[in-house]
Amino acid sequence: MVSKNPKIVAFCCEESGMPAYEHAVSLGLDLPDGLKVVALPCGGKAETGYLMKALDEGADAVMVFACYEGNCKYVRGNIRAEKRVNYLRERLEKIGLSPEKIVFCPVAPASGQRFAELVQREVDTLLGA
Amino acid sequence: MSGQQAVLRIPAGTSELKEVSIQPSVIVAGDHPAGLLMAEHLADLGVAVTLMVPFPTLEEVVAPYRVIASADESVAGLLQEVAERVSQHAGITRVTQADLVDISGWWGDFSVQARIGEDLKTFHTSGIAMAYRGNPVDLPGIPVQEGVLPFTDFLSGINLQTGALAGKAESPKQVVFLLDAGERDEKWASVAAIRVGVFLKRKFGTQVFILCRELKVSVDEMEQDYRAARESGIIVFKYRQTPRVEKGSGGLRVVFEDAAAISSHGPSEITLDALDVVVAQERLGLSEDRAEVLRKLRIPLEDGVAGPNNPQFTGRTPKKGVVVAGDAWFPEYPTDAAMTALSAAQELYKWVGKGTYQVDAYRVAEVDPSKCATCLTCFRICPHDSIRVERYGERNVYITQGAKEGATWEAARVKIETCDGCGLCASECPAKAIQLIYYPDMEVLDFLAKNL
Numbered sequence: 122m123v124s125k126n127p128k129i130v131a132f133c134c135e136e137s138g139m140p141a142y143e144h145a146v147s148l149g150l151d152l153p154d155g156l157k158v159v160a161l162p163c164g165g166k167a168e169t170g171y172l173m174k175a176l177d178e179g180a181d182a183v184m185v186f187a188c189y190e191g192n193c194k195y196v197r198g199n200i201r202a203e204k205r206v207n208y209l210r211e212r213l214e215k216i217g218l219s220p221e222k223i224v225f226c227p228v229a230p231a232s233g234q235r236f237a238e239l240v241q242r243e244v245d246t247l248l249g250a
Numbered sequence: 251m252s253g254q255q256a257v258l259r260i261p262a263g264t265s266e267l268k269e270v271s272i273q274p275s276v277i278v279a280g281d282h283p284a285g286l287l288m289a290e291h292l293a294d295l296g297v298a299v300t301l302m303v304p305f306p307t308l309e310e311v312v313a314p315y316r317v318i319a320s321a322d323e324s325v326a327g328l329l330q331e332v333a334e335r336v337s338q339h340a341g342i343t344r345v346t347q348a349d350l351v352d353i354s355g356w357w358g359d360f361s362v363q364a365r366i367g368e369d370l371k372t373f374h375t376s377g378i379a380m381a382y383r384g385n386p387v388d389l390p391g392i393p394v395q396e397g398v399l400p401f402t403d404f405l406s407g408i409n410l411q412t413g414a415l416a417g418k419a420e421s422p423k424q425v426v427f428l429l430d431a432g433e434r435d436e437k438w439a440s441v442a443a444i445r446v447g448v449f450l451k452r453k454f455g456t457q458v459f460i461l462c463r464e465l466k467v468s469v470d471e472m473e474q475d476y477r478a479a480r481e482s483g484i485i486v487f488k489y490r491q492t493p494r495v496e497k498g499s500g501g502l503r504v505v506f507e508d509a510a511a512i513s514s515h516g517p518s519e520i521t522l523d524a525l526d527v528v529v530a531q532e533r534l535g536l537s538e539d540r541a542e543v544l545r546k547l548r549i550p551l552e553d554g555v556a557g558p559n560n561p562q563f564t565g566r567t568p569k570k571g572v573v574v575a576g577d578a579w580f581p582e583y584p585t586d587a588a589m590t591a592l593s594a595a596q597e598l599y600k601w602v603g604k605g606t607y608q609v610d611a612y613r614v615a616e617v618d619p620s621k622c623a624t625c626l627t628c629f630r631i632c633p634h635d636s637i638r639v640e641r642y643g644e645r646n647v648y649i650t651q652g653a654k655e656g657a658t659w660e661a662a663r664v665k666i667e668t669c670d671g672c673g674l675c676a677s678e679c680p681a682k683a684i685q686l687i688y689y690p691d692m693e694v695l696d697f698l699a700k701n702l
């Protein structure tokens with residue numbers, strides 16, 4: 122059961138997701154208290170173990186915020202992260218869980234607005250489900 | 251509420267600085283004039299330059315650009331004497347008829363194999379610049395037939411005195427430049443077509459038609475070029491779909507729908523007939539063996555060129571100490587290619603010019619050799635080509651199949667001088683043998699356990 126205040130872990134690439142989070146904070150945008158933010162040097166460092174551990178520890182959802190395609194400082198770390206997320210979504214579905222528990226979100230560094238919207242959308246998805 | 255969330259930041263940590271000394275030496279290789287410009291620039295800055303060109307003389311590097319130089323003063327100024335200057339430069343060692351066939355090693359310690367005539371020779375250097383011309387890969391949408399020439403073949407085949415093409419006695423009477431049929435947004439051919447077109451018309455009276463998808467006015471001074479073209483009687487059309495090129499009466503025929511026409515003014519299909527030559531803008535890409543050298547260094551190519559994958563840094567590649575210029579970077583008009591070459595040379599100078607460098611031995615990944623299964627996953631993944639499998643001591647427990655005698659204990663090793671600390675290797679290692687020293691997995695896992 123998802124509580125009114127879902128726990129969401131946001132794994133944030135230091136180059137895009139993290140600045141986008143900071144930007145959202147600096148704009149004073151609404152972010153849920155249940156949000157936990159983990160900075161990573163690259164979206165591609167969001168390894169399977171981290172994502173599964175987060176769910177295992179009781180997170181309702183995991184979000185990976187990385188750079189848009191073509192913008193990765195490490196060439197294809199973002200694509201690697203996206204593939205990993207898609208693979209895990211398939212696995213979740215196979216075992217009867219909602220694939221929406223793991224989502225991949227490309228963001229630009231100065232898109233605090235989009236960051237907040239994506240988190241809110243995830244909360245809505247979880248509560249609506 | 252904003253800003254109330256639990257956040258785990260990447261630890262700032264102490265740096266473990268390690269000094270490395272780098273010889274100020276580079277190898278510049280290739281058949282594009284960008285190579286000559288880079289060699290000269292680096293040599294002027296005091297770097298020991300070895301220049302490798304695949305021809306007997308340096309003039310041949312510049313020769314295919316002579317037609318553009320005749321049509322454009324700024325290109326002439328750029329290329330005029332560069333071959334002479336570079337042939338006499340005291341800071342440049344020239345190796346002719348040399349082709350670079352393999353590169354191994356790292357920033358500061360590259361080993362380069364070159365084929366010189368029949369022989370293979372090994373060179374050592376701190377940095378590498380590659381400046382290659384593109385080969386015509388295909389003519390997008392245009393069937394190969396007699397009279398249709400890739401643009402670069404046209405430029406290198408034309409005789410500057412007579413205007414005749416290779417194997418012909420006279421200059422062509424009517425020429426069509428067919429541009430933009432490919433997907434990639436390149437401007438070089440538009441600029442070259444219009445400037446060379448004006449030159450052909452004025453010098454040899456050639457009737458020139460330019461067919462393009464859109465007019466490239468984003469290039470400096472192009473308005474003047476269009477005016478010059480109009481005044482000399484060059485006709486520019488914009489087409490909708492890629493024109494049809496077929497056999498016509500007394501030459502080739504090109505048929506297309508005129509994008510500027512409005513249907514109520516009559517048919518919008520235009521036919522150009524009795525054409526001697528159709529010059530088609532080809533897709534330029536690296537030859538397969540050169541592409542292979544880049545790929546081995548994990549320099550990503552898209553559509554045969556390196557630029558689109560590295561949009562932030564001109565000429566720079568993920569392989570530290572290697573830069574790319576010329577069409578190998580992106581097909582550009584010679585003056586733009588020169589700018590790219592100079593930025594690439596500057597970038598390389600940053601990596602070889604200082605002599606000593608501080609590398610951070612803390613913000614990197616490290617392999618625990620006792621856990622490594624030598625599966626080569628990390629080696630394949632590292633975007634900076636910064637991991638090799640090496641022999642260790644007794645600590646390693648795995649034995650690679652087919653290992654040579656005496657090479658029993660092998661494991662992956664991170665080259666800290668070129669590791670950027672991205673953690674991609676660590677995230678994929680199936681044996682969990684790699685950790686980022688500055689940000690080990692435990693920190694993330696502990697944070698999750700405490701905060702969920």
Ligand code: SF4
Binds near residue numbers: 662
């Ligand atoms: S991925 Fe891990 S196990 Fe495989 S070679 Fe690299 S360090 Fe060794």
Ligand code: SF4
Binds near residue numbers: 615632669674675
């Ligand atoms: S941390 Fe990144 S740069 Fe360093 S060895 Fe691993 S994959 Fe390569």
